[in-house]
Amino acid sequence: MVTLDKEQIHQIIHEPGDTNYLTHNFHPYSAKFIPQLPTYLIRSLSSQYEMILDPFCGSGTTLVEAKLLGRRSIGVDIHPLGAFMSRVKSTKIDSAHLSAAAPLLSRIKRRIESHVEHHSETGFSYPIPDFKNRDHWFQPHVLQELSIIKSSIMNEDLSPEFRDFLLLGFSSIIVYVSNQESETRYSSYKKRIPPLHTFQTYRKKISDMVRRMREFNQVASDCEVVSYNADVRKLNFLEDNTIDAIVTSPPYPNTYDYYLYHKQRMNWLDMEWEFLKEVEIGSRLKHSSLGVGIDSYMQDMQKGFEHFRRVLKPDRHLAIIIGDSIIQDDLYKGDDMVSKLSESVGFKILDHIDYDLGLASRSFNRAFRSTDKKEHIILVQNLK
Ligand SMILES: C[S@@+](CC[C@H](N)C(=O)[O-])C[C@H]1O[C@@H](n2cnc3c(N)ncnc32)[C@H](O)[C@@H]1O
Known part of the structure; x- marks a missing residue:
């Protein structure tokens, strides 16, 4: 049975070393992975040339690391700029x-x-x-x-x-x-x-x-990387049983407004952003300004999880990194959310590790870093 090496993960989180090497520093993006974390997870959960999926790929950290490790990969993000930077950062240029x-x-x-x-x-x-x-x-x-x-x-x-x-x-x-x-x-x-x-x-x-x-x-290897600007709830374009491992970090409820921070950039790049207000899962806009509760987040995530279950090959793994969240003074624990979602689609939880939130991602947001909330790495298996 695959498990998480807690000592190694703590070492990665507390002393990652350089987190901005190669193409990782091309563009700012909130809550990027420290690259050493997806590296560890990709290595543990897959072999050379296998297919990795990051369905919330953000700035493309998982995809860059997959390419460096000789794995093929697919990234999906609703944010047009995220999908764009994922592609550029993982594409070699003559x-x-x-x-x-x-x-x-x-x-x-x-x-x-x-x-x-x-x-x-x-x-x-x-x-x-x-x-x-x-x-x-x-x-x-x-x-x-x-x-x-x-x-x-x-x-x-x-x-x-x-x-x-x-x-x-x-x-x-x-x-x-x-x-x-x-x-x-x-x-x-x-x-x-x-x-x-x-x-x-x-x-x-x-x-x-x-x-x-x-x-x-x-x-970097010559393994193919494909990045889609798409909604995690609508992954029908991905075929059943084609993914060897999923390594990802979804938006943490009520933590960021990805559409907002990059609005001016998207204006200059002729990218649409208005639609993001509607489709970005977990945004502060939805949970803080519009008063939307956790149920809506869980329903959206469940649609994603149903696709993860479908596209992941039998017995293979999903590693998910998620933080605790507060909505209207109520604390929602990341591990509880993933347990519920896993149970609802039939994934088996294999292992779990937590640490102070903000250590494994490079957040610009001081308030976000200085809370007592935890971040969790949860490993689940697709038993069919
Ligand atoms: C925590 S970030 C991922 C950061 C990534 N691990 C990195 O290293 O850059 C979560 C991502 O989920 C994306 N997202 C939000 N709603 C989504 C949806 N409906 N479908 C797909 N992606 C979505 C956000 O745009 C954001 O990029």
Whole structure:
């Protein structure tokens, strides 16, 4: 019987070492796994070339680790930006394409300087996207620089993978150069951003990403990674009995609003986000602002669990990492929630470990980290 090695897991959680290696630092995302955790779970639950599923893949940590470990993988996330970054972070890019980054950055710099000098758009159009409250969130010179960067990425003759890579770097700097206070604080204040600082931030980011992608190319396997922007409740596109292990962490009820933190980024990337208010499971919007109770969370999760049971091969495992939550002053324990869900679909719980919440994910949210709530790793088996 497979069990969780408690000593090793405690070691991983308390002293993980570098959690930002290779492509893991490409883009901020709330409550990312520390990569060492999915690595341990993937190794324990699967063999080379087997198929791993992360049905709440978020920023793609499990997928990157699966690729590094020589497993095939599928990621699913309702968040368009999550699915996008999962794909970019786990896709190798030809070295020749990466070499095009430096000259491209020089051309962008010239375009920005020429634009500032002539106050015109000589021979090049820089459409500034139009979205609600745009001028509240971005200062005029930042808007211009971002527009020139975005237009350059879109109008240059680039491979689709490299274009997406450049767009992800672009997305990663948006909150920093906007008036949004921080990654998880959606209030605004006017930051001091000198001219060209937006471009310089982008150049630094892309240079770092290029270096990291070259390393990733060297060490990652060629196993396929597919990421879907889809709803966990509607996984009908995945076939029965095709997955060798599921390694995942669902949204913890009433903890985050994934749609909200990345709203400005999605405005720039032409991604829809309004629909997320409706379909994001466990959001603070639903549980804190709209007063939705835990039952709705459990019903949504149960639909996901029914698919997990169906797609997972007989006798194989699901490892799920979930935190305790508070909704309207009531505490909901993560292990109880998973027990109920497992029981309802016929999964057998094999093992469980808990520790202080926030240790195994890299949260930006201090309030989230400093509670007494626990986080749980629960191992279940698909006995058919
Ligand atoms: C705890 S995060 C996962 C973080 C991930 N482990 C990582 O390392 O980045 C939970 C994810 O569930 C996603 N999610 C919320 N509702 C969903 C739904 N209905 N279907 C699929 N994913 C959903 C959120 O967008 C979020 O990315």
